[in-house]
Amino acid sequence: MRIVVLAGGIGGARFLRGLKRAVPDADITVIGNTGDDIHLFGLKVCPDLDTVMYTLGGGIDEEQGWGRAEETFHVKEELAAYGVGPEWFGLGDRDFATHIVRTQMLNAGFPLSAVTEALCDRWQPGVRLIPMSDDRIETHVAVTLPGGDGGDGSAAGSGERKAVHFQEYWVRLRASVPAEAIVPVGAEQAKPAPGVLEAIAAADVILFPPSNPVVSIGTILAVPGIREAIADAGVPVVGLSPIVGDAPVRGMADKVLAAVGVESTAAAVAEHYGSGLLDGWLVDTVDAGTVERVEAAGIRCRAVPLMMTDVDAAARMAQEALALAEEVRGA
């Protein structure tokens, strides 16, 4: 069975670990979000790709969900001693090595997809991990910073409207101000990375893990050609809600959903994807009452436990998603 999965960071990575356990013989291609990539200290950092790679390769900090296990932070401490920031982004020493190798290969002319493949040679994630695009795309968030909070010495007062990198919004500001708009800068001009459209066209099933529907899966879908390829693939497309009982399972998905005018409910996210894209949708058992609403939107829906408390729970969720896909296919 050939499965294509669109993945963001922690949620996508943990779901993929469950999927691998559920169907160990499946041929899994992961299309990874690169919209939250950032250049730091002259190095190219790809948080979502690395979270998938480290999680599936056994190198992740389990508790934190991102970064490397047994990590130290000496490089970062020293950079701070030089007055070189940003200090709010937590790059560990082991993690730095990944960015050094990646940057060296990119500077040598290799596209990100080839670099990602080379990094995965070490990690052996057991899936084919492809960045959504080799072109640079950066998700920016329009915010109004309270006066004087911009760190730029601006006068206190009515606030300053500016666009910040998604990482600055998410990590530094912790989504503490409303996201007024979310723009995947560069997406319009970007092309899917080699293998992306081919994998979608060859898939038997396409899954949307409980990743952020705006800044993770939404960004992947913003690369021209990917949304259309999925809609035209003619195979079941099944997603899992990242919202359980009106709140994100983790992270701050509600903050960015508001920016695109979508309420923070499992049903609203399904409607946001729409029946033109999505064939099936899993909501948590606490949201069983919303199944009818989703099905009314033309999307087959089931309520099952959606809390990824461990790998077994994630594997059961993957099984449910695949079962729903077969139901869609048989319909």
Add this chain to the structure above:
Amino acid sequence: MRIVVLAGGIGGARFLRGLKRAVPDADITVIGNTGDDIHLFGLKVCPDLDTVMYTLGGGIDEEQGWGRAEETFHVKEELAAYGVGPEWFGLGDRDFATHIVRTQMLNAGFPLSAVTEALCDRWQPGVRLIPMSDDRIETHVAVTLPGGDGGDGSAAGSGERKAVHFQEYWVRLRASVPAEAIVPVGAEQAKPAPGVLEAIAAADVILFPPSNPVVSIGTILAVPGIREAIADAGVPVVGLSPIVGDAPVRGMADKVLAAVGVESTAAAVAEHYGSGLLDGWLVDTVDAGTVERVEAAGIRCRAVPLMMTDVDAAARMAQEALALAEEVRGA
């Protein structure tokens, strides 16, 4: 008193620490060797500049003489796990930060001299540290590698003649094969960094610490204009022998002296510099018998203890060098 010191790595750095103790109020400009700079992992590494900066700034690994105190090696371990080398060069995590900052600034267009000044803003070495040149100069060593030792699958046999980077000769090969020639690649086209010639012209005294006369001080003198400026400065130029009793005080200076046809003795090194450049020369007390030979070459010479066992010993050596300079000036 304005003192200009030409410095390589460990020997130069330790001498400078003594000099600062000996004459705390002196205005000291250090012209640092950059011939052993190397690009590793896409980063610009300047071993000699950093050894001076860390030693005078209190960050050096005292026992080793290079690299940072309380160092860890996680980045390097991870690079090796990716199969990315060279593994023979010991870059620690804290040290990596220096190279990351330097590379980021160089890529932003700052010359090495400006970058070095910025790094010294943190370390406050108490001297003005200027690289000999902002242009790229790399010392290469011509060697004949035993057959099959080239690491390139070449057949065993009569050996392969090739040029290796000085660091590869020094660190990887540990000078285990004869250096047949030593070439500061790029030196001929290089210009002294801003401030170098000005510092020399304004100096009251110029010192050559017990640094390697070929690959440290010799490389600095190979930058067109520097040797001439020193010879023309009209102030005492005093050196300290890095050879004590026919052997280098540390390192493998004898290996590279052979390449330039100079015997490994204190007197021969003085003659190698020559009376056109050098006015005074300190040899160790064990080499007292050689004073007459050096003076016969037109260079004033004294025999004093030259083992830098601690900072006080280095300070006494610096005092002796300055005393000899005054003797030269009064003559």
